[in-house]
Structure formats: structure tokens, C-alpha cells
Amino acid sequence: MSTLYITHAACLDHQTPFGHPERPDRIRAIERALEKERFTSLIREQAPMAEMESLALAHPEDYILRLRDISPREGLVRIDEDTVMSPGTYEAALRGAGGAVLAVDEVMTGKVRNAFVAMRPPGHHAERVRAMGFCFFNNAAIAARHAQKKHGAERVAIFDWDVHHGNGTQDIFWSDKTVLYCSTHEAPLYPGTGALSETGDYGTIVNAPLSAGDGSEAFREAVDTVIAPRIHDFAPDLIIISAGFDAHWRDPLASLNLTESDFAWATQKLMDLADRHCGQRIVSVLEGGYDLEGLAKSTAFHLDALMGRETGT
Numbered sequence: 614m615s616t617l618y619i620t621h622a623a624c625l626d627h628q629t630p631f632g633h634p635e636r637p638d639r640i641r642a643i644e645r646a647l648e649k650e651r652f653t654s655l656i657r658e659q660a661p662m663a664e665m666e667s668l669a670l671a672h673p674e675d676y677i678l679r680l681r682d683i684s685p686r687e688g689l690v691r692i693d694e695d696t697v698m699s700p701g702t703y704e705a706a707l708r709g710a711g712g713a714v715l716a717v718d719e720v721m722t723g724k725v726r727n728a729f730v731a732m733r734p735p736g737h738h739a740e741r742v743r744a745m746g747f748c749f750f751n752n753a754a755i756a757a758r759h760a761q762k763k764h765g766a767e768r769v770a771i772f773d774w775d776v777h778h779g780n781g782t783q784d785i786f787w788s789d790k791t792v793l794y795c796s797t798h799e800a801p802l803y804p805g806t807g808a809l810s811e812t813g814d815y816g817t818i819v820n821a822p823l824s825a826g827d828g829s830e831a832f833r834e835a836v837d838t839v840i841a842p843r844i845h846d847f848a849p850d851l852i853i854i855s856a857g858f859d860a861h862w863r864d865p866l867a868s869l870n871l872t873e874s875d876f877a878w879a880t881q882k883l884m885d886l887a888d889r890h891c892g893q894r895i896v897s898v899l900e901g902g903y904d905l906e907g908l909a910k911s912t913a914f915h916l917d918a919l920m921g922r923e924t925g926t
């Protein structure tokens with residue numbers, strides 16, 4: 614069984630202002646890391662543009678059309694202080710969501726064991742009707758709902774280990790007991806949500822906030838004692854990872870001190886759970902990660918684990 618890697622060059626055409634951390638070089642750094650010999654056995658596919666029907670699984674149609682309509686023909690349009698649209702943004706965002714949908718199709722039909730989608734802009738801050746925090750469409754949420762609607766998955770578990778809380782994903786699934794949303798994140802930090810007390814209408818939101826300066830030990834304890842037991846009890850039909858790598862110690866936007874080995878370890882934990890509950894099915898989508906070296910190494914370790922082998926360096 615194999616691991617699928619999905620990306621598309623259109624995601625390099627999502628431009629952000631000079632000095633913005635969420636930049637095309639992020640994907641270039643990942644691509645360079647995956648040129649190594651040991652990644653030649655990855656199955657590679659191009660991310661297609663998501664259909665309106667898929668986007669509408671997580672966002673109302675008027676929100677989607679509004680984003681399309683305010684797309685600039687030239688220059689940049691500012692959505693909020695740090696979220697901007699360039700002429701290439703809308704297509705990049707469509708392909709980010711489309712890549713997540715394709716990953717679900719290939720994993721749920723057993724063509725591949727698991728999949729990683731390396732696209733930008735990221736998605737986990739995008740709420741039902743609000744683009745924010747560099748995000749426009751919530752790719753992880755669309756993937757979860759697509760697995761339910763098209764492939765009959767009853768329960769989907771999402772683990773979001775991006776250093777920022779996925780307020781968007783939490784917002785979308787707040788009243789949905791068929792999706793378990795679990796997050797480790799630094800608090801206090803942008804966007805300010807993700808307290809332990811935020812548990813959703815059915816107790817299917819699981820927040821495990823960490824403190825600035827926390828590293829491997831605190832992260833692994835949160836996964837072992839809080840997140841993994843909840844995913845186990847939930848017995849999902851698919852596990853989705855919101856894979857942000859900005860909790861890496863090198864990252865300039867936050868102050869957790871994880872290493873690439875921690876991401877490999879967490880991936881392995883989820884693979885054990887997926888092996889037990891859902892035929893090994895995992896779909897992982899890129900979220901943040903703003904230090905190019907930390908991002909590239911972490912992604913390589915994450916993929917090594919998904920490919921079922923001990924991580925190299």
C-alpha cells in the first residue's frame with residue numbers, strides 16, 4: 614500500500630505582500646525536500662479545482678461567490694490585516710480544497726493507504742462565512758464532509774497540530790457530533806480560541822492548549838492522555854490531519870519547541886489508531902509552517918512516517 618502526494622503549481626500564484634510569512638517559497642521548500650531518493654516511491658497527483666458542490670459542504674454558496682467576485686485582476690485585495698487575495702489566490706484556494714477532496718477519494722476507495730496534500734493557502738482558520746488568518750476555504754472540513762457524503766463515512770476524526778487553534782474547523786463542526794475535532798495549540802496566541810472549556814454542543818470538540826516554551830514532552834503527553842484516547846473512543850472511519858508545522862522550534866510565528874521527530878511520532882500514533890479503527894485511512898493537509906527549514910524537515914519526517922518507515926534525516 615502506498616502514500617499519495619498531491620500538489621499543484623497554481624498554489625505558487627497565490628501572492629502575499631513582501632515579508633508575509635505565508636509565501637510561495639514554503640511549497641518550494643517542501644518540493645526540494647521531496648526530491649530526495651527516498652521519496653521517489655510516492656504516488657504523485659495534481660490537485661484539481663474543487664467543484665462548488667464540494668466547497669458548499671463547509672461554506673454557504675454566497676460566501677464562495679463573494680470570494681470569487683472580489684478576486685482582483687491585478688494587485689492585492691486585503692480581506693483582513695493578514696489575509697490577502699492576489700489574482701492567483703482564488704484558483705489556488707480552489708485547488709487546495711480540490712486536492713483534499715481527491716485525497717479523500719483515493720484513500721476511501723483504497724487506491725492508496727494515505728495521502729498528504731501540500732497546497733497553500735491553508736484552511737483551518739476559515740470559518741463557515743469568514744476568511745481569516747491566511748485561510749479562505751476550510752480544506753480539512755471539506756474533506757471530512759466529502760468522506761461522509763460521497764463515501765459513507767459515519768464518523769471522521771480531525772487532529773489539528775498546527776501551533777494556532779483551528780477556529781474555523783471548530784466553528785464548522787461545533788454542532789456536528791459526527792466529526793471529532795481535536796487540537797493542540799499554543800495559548801495564548803492567535804486567534805484566541807481553543808480553551809479547554811470549548812467542547813462543542815455534543816462534546817466532540819477537544820482542545821488541548823499548550824504554553825509558550827512547551828516542547829516534545831508536553832505535546833506528547835497531550836496526545837497520549839487527551840487526544841489519542843478520544844480518537845480511540847470515537848472509532849472514526851477516517852482520520853484527517855490538519856498538518857501545520859509551525860509548532861517547530863525554528864518557527865518565527867510561535868514559541869512551542871517541537872522537533873521534526875515529534876511530528877513523525879504523532880503521525881505514527883495516528884497510524885496506529887487508523888490501523889485499529891479505519892483500515893489505515895489517513896488524509897493529511899498542510900496548514901501552517903513558516904520557517905522553511907523547519908517546514909521542509911518536518912514534512913519529510915511526516916511523509917516518512919506515512920510511508921511506514923523509520924524517519925531518516
Ligand SMILES: [Zn+2]
Nearest residue numbers: 775777859901
Ligand atoms: Zn499556524
